[in-house]
Amino acid sequence: xxxxxxxxxxxxxxxxxxxxxxxxxxxxxxxxxxxxxxxxxxxxxxxxxxxxxxxxxxxxxxxxxxxxxxxxxxxxxxxxxxxxxxxxxxxxxxxxxxxxxxxxxxxxxxxxxx
Amino acid sequence: xxxxxxxxxxxxxxxxxxxxxxxxxxxxxxxxxxxxxxxxxxxxxxxxxxxxxxxxxxxxxxxxxxxxxxxxxxxxxxxxxxxxxxxxxxxxxxxxxxxxxxxxxxxxxxxxx
Numbered sequence: 001x002x003x004x005x006x007x008x009x010x011x012x013x014x015x016x017x018x019x020x021x022x023x024x025x026x027x028x029x030x031x032x033x034x035x036x037x038x039x040x041x042x043x044x045x046x047x048x049x050x051x052x053x054x055x056x057x058x059x060x061x062x063x064x065x066x067x068x069x070x071x072x073x074x075x076x077x078x079x080x081x082x083x084x085x086x087x088x089x090x091x092x093x094x095x096x097x098x099x100x101x102x103x104x105x106x107x108x109x110x111x112x113x114x
Numbered sequence: 115x116x117x118x119x120x121x122x123x124x125x126x127x128x129x130x131x132x133x134x135x136x137x138x139x140x141x142x143x144x145x146x147x148x149x150x151x152x153x154x155x156x157x158x159x160x161x162x163x164x165x166x167x168x169x170x171x172x173x174x175x176x177x178x179x180x181x182x183x184x185x186x187x188x189x190x191x192x193x194x195x196x197x198x199x200x201x202x203x204x205x206x207x208x209x210x211x212x213x214x215x216x217x218x219x220x221x222x223x224x225x226x227x
Contacts, residue, residue, distance in 0.1 A: 098209055
């Protein structure tokens with residue numbers, strides 16, 4: 001079974017631009033969570049989607065948004081990029097996101113904002 | 115909401131020694147505690163998890179202990195090897211439930227040959 005995939009793997013953007021990242025979960029997984037990873041803050045939860053609905057949201061500004069499609073693929077969007085948005089963005093999928101099943105991470109998208 | 119504290123932030127051990135990483139959590143309703151290992155440039159991978167109906171779980175050289183009364187859990191790695199060098203993250207959540215995993219800030223383990 002193929003693992004979680006993320007595209008693109010690397011991105012360089014300029015301050016003020018917007019960016020869209022994509023995550024394809026493991027086949028059959030319906031829950032997709034997004035995390036921001038930075039050296040100082042570790043893994044911070046952005047949001048979780050299940051069956052095309054945002055079920056949980058972390059403490060990030062409204063510039064961070066996401067969506068999930070009927071095939072469970074998910075995208076996250078960051079508008080009006082700031083230097084502090086430079087980070088590794090990880091998505092993770094699980095069968096139902098309840099914690100009853102293991103969560104698997106993708107390889108991440110490394111975003112650099114200049 | 116849940117808050118997870120992880121210590122130490124860095125840990126160096128000699129090959130063959132044991133390593134212990136500790137985490138505390140704040141939400142007494144949390145009952146699922148996974149540990150992830152992230153090697154340099156790679157994705158986090160689940161190495162072991164424990165649920166609140168058990169106090170200890172082992173998998174070869176890795177063990178996790180849970181003390182629900184004190185709200186802390188620990189990762190124990192015995193007979194460490196250079197390939198154990200990585201960043202380790204603990205996490206906590208309610209399960210089953212719809213609350214997200216909350217992660218500690220990670221421990222960078224270096225195993226010196």
